[in-house]
Every structure is written in structure tokens, then in C-alpha cells.
Amino acid sequence: MTPAKNVYTRLGVRTLINAQGTVTTVGGSLMPPEVVQAMTEAAGWFVSVPELQEKVGARIAGLLGVPAALVTAGAASAIAVGTAACMGRDDPEAIGRLPETGGLRDEVILQKAHKSRYEAQMAQTGAKVVWVETREELERAVGPRTAMMFFLNRFGPLGAIGRGEWLEVGKRRGVPTFLDAAADVPPVSRFSEYTREGFDLVTFSGGKAIRGPQASGLLLGRPDLIAAGLRAISPSMGIGRAMKVGKEEIVGLLAAVERYLALDHAAQRRERTETLERVAHHLQGLPSVRTEFVPNGDFSHSPRLSVQWDEKALNMSVGQMVAALRAGSPSIEASDLTEYQPAWKGLGILAHNLQPGEELIVARRVGEILTAAAKTRGLSR
DSSP: OOOOOOHHHHTTOOOEEEOSOSOGGGTSOOOOHHHHHHHHHHTTSOOOHHHHHHHHHHHHHHHHTOSOEEEESSHHHHHHHHHHHHHHTTOHHHHHHTTOOTTSOOEEEEEGGGOOSTHHHHHTTTOEEEEEOSHHHHHHHOSTTEEEEEEEGGGGGGSSSOHHHHHHHHHHHTOOEEEEOTTOOSSTTHHHHHHHHTOSEEEEESSSTTOOOTTOEEEEEOHHHHHHHHHHBTTSSSTBTTSOOOHHHHHHHHHHHHHHHHSOHHHHHHHHHHHHHHHHHHHTTSTTOEEEEEOOSSSSOOOEEEEEOOHHHHTOOHHHHHHHHHHSSSEEEOEEGGGSSSOOOSEEEEOTTOOTTHHHHHHHHHHHHHHHHHHHTTOOO
């Protein structure tokens, strides 16, 4: 497979096959033609960006069945904007002077098990992160200065306090709750499920499964907090000024949401499962190799294949396989599942971003590397 000449190869940047999934480091997802067309059309006109944000937010909220919505510059941007909204509430002046927090609620509560480095998005607003481990510590931590309680959904199983308990405390103590569900679709029901559960704010990435612009995200939830978030984000001259969402990204994400809701997700899941089954079939019979489907690293229903082998017998770790795939031609990105929380075994292959035929290239290359390792160790099929 010879890489085609394109803007990247002309710059000396290698293109790659993405078997890793919708990760930011390799560009999230590829935007479909409908999204690209919407962004191109949006680029040809001037509009009031605040008005566009309000109209698109209302449209997206209606489509998803949530109280209110705001397009942000990614899910991490939504965390910062949402934190600012919970701190400043309906006081535009307070939001405008962040990270100066004098007189404001300026504490955000997290479980220690949910530590992820996304706390930086909260801290940039001037908020202080308060760590807890148990329900008792949570009850003691909530006080007059508590602005928000943050829950990272994909780390939910790691903490002692579940989503239901977290919500119950927040509602009873009158503290807004924020759920990071950046990669939690499919299924589509997730968009409204969490707000129906009671979360005041929820964020999803726009550049993952939705296949919108990579620099876009959704902040969904309470109308008053979404309105405060709109005052916090660019073009406002405050904490969110650096999180500029262009008119092209706003329109592009709307087009992506409209397209995503119209898809046959059951059929798409079947196709992706069949794609990974072809990989598994190609690897059958290799020394010590086995494959299985394992849960995805987030709460989505995207199928993921784990390729496992006797690392000691073949003298090859999963990390070495990942490096060999990356260094090859074409370059292939896959996952070392042992790095995930919770950890699984083997090499992770996700079908979401594999283009037709690329699964066979991935399978062939994995097979070649394992076969070469087996021969070196005196093993054979």
C-alpha cells in the first residue's frame, strides 16, 4: 500500500492506518462529506457567532432531547466552561473575572480514583480541586464553597462512590453535578440518558463517534448553566476566550449530529464486528495466538478485538508489537490494552476508523510480525 500524495505527505508527515480508535493524538475521526460540505458553506458567510451558538444549541438540544446545549472547543473545553458556569452562575461579571474567585464558590469535588489530568481544565478557572475517596468524605467535603461535583464516567468502576450515589448527594446538597461522557456513544440514547438521570451538565466529544470537527464538543444540561457557559466561552473576553469555536465548527458539529442520529447503528455495529472477525480469521493458527472481543475502554458499545499471544514464548510484548506496527509501512496505530483502566490483555484493534480493506492490511502485518518472532524462537504454525 503506497501512501497517496496529499497535504500531509507533501509536508513530510506520514499518514497512518487508525486501528486505535477515536483518539485525539491521531486526529479523532474522519469527517464525512456532509460535515465537510456544511463547514465549507459556513466558511463563505459572516454571522453573529453568539446568535449562531444560541440557534444551533437550541437545534441540537431538540434533536437530542436534552434541556439545553452548547457547542464547545472539545470535551475538555466543555469541562472548563462548565466549571466556570457553576462558579459564576447567573453573574456575568463574576464569570468575566475568572480565574479571580473572590466571593465565589470555588471548589470542585472529585474522587481520587477519577484522577485523569482533566483537572487542569477546572484549575484554569481558578477552582480548587477537593479529593475524596468515600461517601463519608464526600459528605464532609460539600460546603458553602462547593461549586461543582465532577464524575469521570469511564473511571466510574474504579471509585468507591457510584454514579447514583454521586447524584443523590449532589441533588440533596444543592450542588451541580458534571459528567464527563466524552466517548460514551454509541448508543444514541446516551445523549439524553445522563441528563434524565439527573446530571446538571454532561459533555460529549464532537470529534469521536459523532465524526464532527475534531476541535468540537457538546455541553448539555440545565438551561441556566448552559446560558452561563455561553457567557464564559469565546467570543466573550474571559476564561473561555482561548477556546474559540468558529462558525465552521459550530455548523459542522450540527451537521454531524443530524447525520449521526439518522444512522442505522445496529447495522453499523454488525459491519464493524464483521470487520474485526476478518482480522481474527486471518490470525487463526499462528503459534500461541488467540483473539477475543473485549469491552471498549469507554462506555460506548463499539466492538473491540483483543489479539493475544504467549509473550514469553515469542519474546515479544504488546508494547513492542505496537511500536513495530507504528514503524512499518504503512504505519499502523493500535492499542496496548494493558495500559487501559481497567486493563485487559493483548493488542487492541478498534474498527471505528478502519477504511474498507485496511483491516486486512492490519491483520497481515500483525501476522507477519508474530510469524517472524515465532521463527526466531524456533516455533511454527
